[in-house]
Each structure stands twice: as C-alpha cells, then as structure tokens.
Amino acid sequence: MGDSKLLVSSSPHLKDSSTTSRIMLDVVIALIPAAAFGAYFFGARVLLVILATVLSCVISEYIATKALGKKPTIGDLSAVVTGLLLALNLPSTIPLWIAAVGGVVAIVIVKQLFGGIGQNFMNPAMAARVFILISWPMQMTAWVLPDQSDAITSATPLSMLKLGESTLPGYKELFIGNIAGCIGETSVLALLIGAAYLFYRRVITPEIPLTFIGTVALFTWIFGGDGLFRGDFLYHILSGGLILAAFFMATDYSTSPMTLKGKIIMGVGCGIITSIIRLYTNYPEGVSFAILLMNIMVPLIDRYTIPRSFGGEKKVA
Amino acid sequence: MALLRNIFKGGAAVPHRKNTAQKETLKMNVPEKVIIPMLQHIGAPCEPLVKKGDTVKVGQIIGNSDKFVSAPVHSSVSGTVTNIVPVLFPGGMQVTSVEITTDGMQEVHESVKPISYSSNKELLEAIRQSGLVGLGGAGFPTHVKLSPPPDKPVDTLIINAAECEPYITSDYREIIENSGNIIGGINILKELLKVKNVYIGIEDNKPEAIKVMTHLAEKIDDIKVIKLRSRYPQGAEKMLIYSITGRKVPPGKLPLDVGVIVMNVNSVSFVSEYIKTGMPLIKKRVTVDGSAVKNPSNVEILIGTPLKDVFDFCGGFNSEVHKVLMGGPMMGIAQHSLNLPVMKYTNALLAFGKEETETGEESPCIRCGRCVYACPMNLMPLYINLHALKENIDELEKYKPNDCIECGSCSYVCPAKRHLVQSIRLAKAQLRKAAAK
Structure with missing residues (x-):
C-alpha cells in the first residue's frame, strides 16, 4: 500500500541553513581586513602575492581531486581559505613563484594526499609556510618596513627583541600594524575585527585563541624578562604572528580538538611551545612550529578527552 | 512559577513554527473506515478479540x-x-x-461507564483497561509507568508540556482548552503515587499556557509551574528532569532511578476524563501542519482514521506532497503511505512539499565540532558516524552510541549535512548484532 511518491528518510527532517562553503566564505570575509591593511601598509604587491597563492591552491585542488578520482571540491571554498591564509603568512617581498609552490605543497601534499577536506593532519597553510621557511630562508626573512617598502630591509619586532635592539616599535605601532612582518600578521587591529566577525558568526569558539594567547602572556611574563615576572608580555602578544595564528590557524577545524578540554590542551600546548621557541631558540618566532606540533597531537588529544555521557559523569548515590 | 535552575548543554535553536497555536481544536467527522493496529505502544502486541463480520461499538475492547x-x-x-x-x-x-x-451511528458500547475505584490496584487496573499509553509520542503503557517497583521510591511527578518540537501545538491546546482536566488528572496521580512534588514544565515560548496553569496551580499545594528555556530538546525526558530537578538520569537508566515519573500533559488530562466518563482512549488531538497542508489545524481525530482522510479534512494539499511525517520534524517518522492510520500516540501529522524535503547533499565532515557542541548527551556524533560507516565495533563502543536519545540536534546543525542520527541508529544495530554473537 505504498505511495511511491512519498519520500521516506531518517529523522531529523529539518536542518539549519549552515553549509561548509558558507563557513569558508565567513573565514574569507574575516581575513579581508587583515589583507586590506597588509595591502595598505606594504603596497599593491601584496595583492599579487594573494592572487598567486589563492590561484595556486584552487588550481592544485582541482587537479589533485581530478587525479585522485574524487569529486571536485573547489566549490566549498576551503582552498581559497588556505591560499589566503598562506599569503597572509608570507612577507610581501616573497617571489611569486615561491608563493605559488607553497600553495601546491599545502593543497596537494598536506591536504589532498591525506584525504582532502577534514582529513589533513596539519594545517595546510601553516605547513606550507614552514616548508617555504626551511627551503628558502633568505626570501622568507626579507622583511621591509611598511613606509619604505621599495628598498630598505628591516628586522621584525620579535627579531629586534631577540637581538637586543633598544629602539623597538611602541605598542601603538604593533597594534595598528605599521611594522615589518608578514602581510597579514602585523595589524592586530585588523585581525581582531576579523576574529570578532568569526565569533559573531559562531564559526570559531574562544577556547583555543584565549588559552593560546593567555599561555604566551603568562609564560613570557614569567620568563621573558631580566628576572622572573618581569617579561614584557604585551609586546609578545602584539608582535609576530600570534594573533593571526591564535584566531585563524590554531582554530582550523581539521587540525584542532573537538571537546572543551581538548581545546584547552591545544591552546595551552601551542602557547608553551611558542614561548619556548621565542625565548630560548635561535628562531625569533615560534607560532608556526607550535601549531604544527600540536596539530599532530590532535588525534591523541581527541582520544583521551572523550567526554562522559550525560548522567554518567559521577556515580549517583 | 519558579525560575529555571539548571541549563542542559548543547541542543539546537530550532524554529518554533507554532502556526496552529491560536486555532481551536476542530472535531473531525467519522471516517468511512478505520484501521486499528494491535500494536500502538512499546511492548507486547495485542491479539484481536473480534473477527471478520462482527459488529463493534464505540469503546469496545477489540484487542488485548x-x-x-x-x-x-x-x-x-x-x-x-x-x-x-x-x-x-x-x-x-x-x-x-x-x-x-463504520455505520456512522457512533453507538457507545455498554462497558463504557464512569470509573469508581477503592484502591490503587483498582485504579491501575482501570488505567490499563483504558488503553492509555504515553501520548507525547513514545507510547509507553501508562499503567506500567505508574507501577514503580517498591525499591525505587518516587518523590516527584513531572508533567511534560514543554512541546519543544517545531509545529506541534496539541499539548498547548490541551492546556488552553482543558486545563481543568489536567489539574484533575494531577490530583488523581498525586494520590496514587504519594509524591511530594508535582511540576508542570512549559517552554517560555508559550506564555499563555504558563499563565493559565500558574493561575490554576496557585490554589493547590505542591504543584509548581516551571517556565522552561525554549531550547530543543527541552522536552526530552532526561533534559526535562535535569532542567526542573537538577537530577541526571544515568545512561541506560530510567527516570524512576532518580525518583521521578514524567507524564505528557495530554496523558494526565486523559486520566481525569476517563475516570469521569469511562470512555477508553479512542481519539486524539493531532496538529496537522506543514507547507503542503491547505488549512493547518488542530484536529480531534478518531484513532484508526487513515491519514488521507485527515489531510482531506484540512482542505487537502496545496502542492505536491513529498514527505509526510507522524510527529515533529526533529524526531517524527516519515510515513510511506497515506493509508496508514492515526495512532494513540500520534501528536502531529506534517506534510511537506519539495523544498523542505531537500535538506542538502551529504559532504565530507569538516570536523567543525558543532555536533559535539549540540549533543545534549555529551556524545561525539562525528566519531560514531565515522566508525559506524566502517563497522568498526571496538572503536564504536568507546563513543557510547547507545546513550544517544536520537533528538536530531547533531544532524540539524551539521553544515556538511551528514546523516549523523541515521548512522548512530546504524551503530546501535551493529552493537546489538555484535553482542548477540
């Protein structure tokens, strides 16, 4: 007695309007202020770098899915996000071909070869940035000051700190972003505008960013100065890639834990590793390595933070 | 009215769509024929007590x-x-x-007469004879629920009028139209169970119902109306008990284990009506709604009425029907035929056109964690989904799919439109199969 026209399916029969591509679009929108500030401070070449990485990522994604016999996934915009994030993590002087190679590494090796969206075990943009940093260290550290972007190379605030220079940029410069550094990492203001949008859209939750930044602040305050508890933690928060990484990279869905407890472990772990690298190694900046190291811990963290079911938390008397 | 004390984690902000809230219940005519299934409850099916050719009357027992x-x-x-x-x-x-x-006469059977009882045992037997099952949608026999074992003392009765599913307003209409019966039923059950506390839980999107019940409850000791946060699945038994009492029902346990009995507001009201008239459960108020229904209404329907007749009574369909649900859109069951009957526990019939039926194509999980956040039971639906699809039994057990209440919040919020609840049901079946080996 079936009426062949009626669809029979499992409940629920109602779903909200969120989609993967809408989430990715939100991330792109949230990164626009940082990209715009980057272009304003470092010049129009920034736009070419962004174009190079985004195009490289999208084309790589298309070819890789084709070659692997998978359904093309460029429509979900995740490759655009990877490309944009990669560009924001590069200096404005980077040769375009290196930027493009970074995009291929991010998408083909880190993302698609491990199963595509949701399956990568490292943040693709972060892994590609580290790949470039190790392969072409000269080009990756050719920083320029915003106002003299044609000629004079300069050190980033963190490397100045490391070298013990006395004339460091002030907090205001660091906050606005009028300093040397990667395209999208310098302006804390622009990044916070984007982060606020992501919170508003509920794309990210505050656990990882807050514990990450909080741990760096605590660690550098305790150990970053001439004696204990004398470090300039505000300087550490505002400089380098911490804000960009904490809000936009460490929160990457595929490579961050699922539960509240797991997210706190992730944030604290990233913060400790970042601080150790910044304070005790030859690298001025450590957020990339910190995130990648914590990325590979995520499956383990998830495994050990499976929550107890509702009502199973404690024995009922 | 007391304030809400405990907020359960997660859930989903589903739309309310209580389109029929202000519509008085319409009484549907007697259909040409009815189909009365022998299993309309959780438990053992009944054997028919009649045979082909017998004449029957209204209220006559035909299966036991x-x-x-x-x-x-x-x-x-x-x-x-x-x-x-x-x-x-x-x-x-x-x-x-x-x-x-049907013969259209609606002649009442001679066994139907007001109930008198002199002991709890007689009252429970009468409730059994009424055929009452949980009218909220679960269909658990009421006399069983009201017979707690002596080692599990019950101190609290909760009347569930949360009605957290979208569209459904049949509980709400009971409060507006028959509040006296609800109080009457509570008094009978209070006496039977000797409970100290009675709470009536209503979501705060129904202020009129809260007002009506608060006004009536004020005059009676021990009955409190609780204004609940409108958050799906507030009406799920475990969430409701936690919201009102702060007690958590452990996994695999029943409300009885924390000293609570939960009853749907319509079930309670029925008890009172039944004691007065002796008419067993033969009709049901059903919310008929959905984009494909011409005149969404609350309709009092004789049990056994084919769905087709119900929709015809509501003006028929205004577009091609693609999906018909019994129950709400979150937990309701898709019907494969309009010849199926209205059952004892039917609280809503929803018909949808093409647009609402298409809920998006399934795409890879992006590990956004929304399902983990939405799960009121603290589960990780994405991992159950992953391991159920691989039939990875050892891993499945770690993620406790059997604790899932199938509320649908995870699937509702999933941006990748993954069939999470469906795969959790699959996981439960896989675990059952593995345990049977």
Missing part, C-alpha cells in the same frame, strides 16, 4: 494481551469488522490490524 507491558486496544467507531490484515508500518514491522467499516 496477557503480558504486563502492553495496552488493550478499543474500537473508536461503531460498525462492522470488514477485515483483519497485517499492515506494514514505517518501522518495517507487519502489525495485525482490524479494519472496521
């Missing part, structure tokens, strides 16, 4: 079982039994059903 966890079935009409056939239900079961061709 000698098992404790079962509820008798009554004729909702007067007429002639024209067939006894197995009918395929959406769960995949064939259920013996009695088809009665």
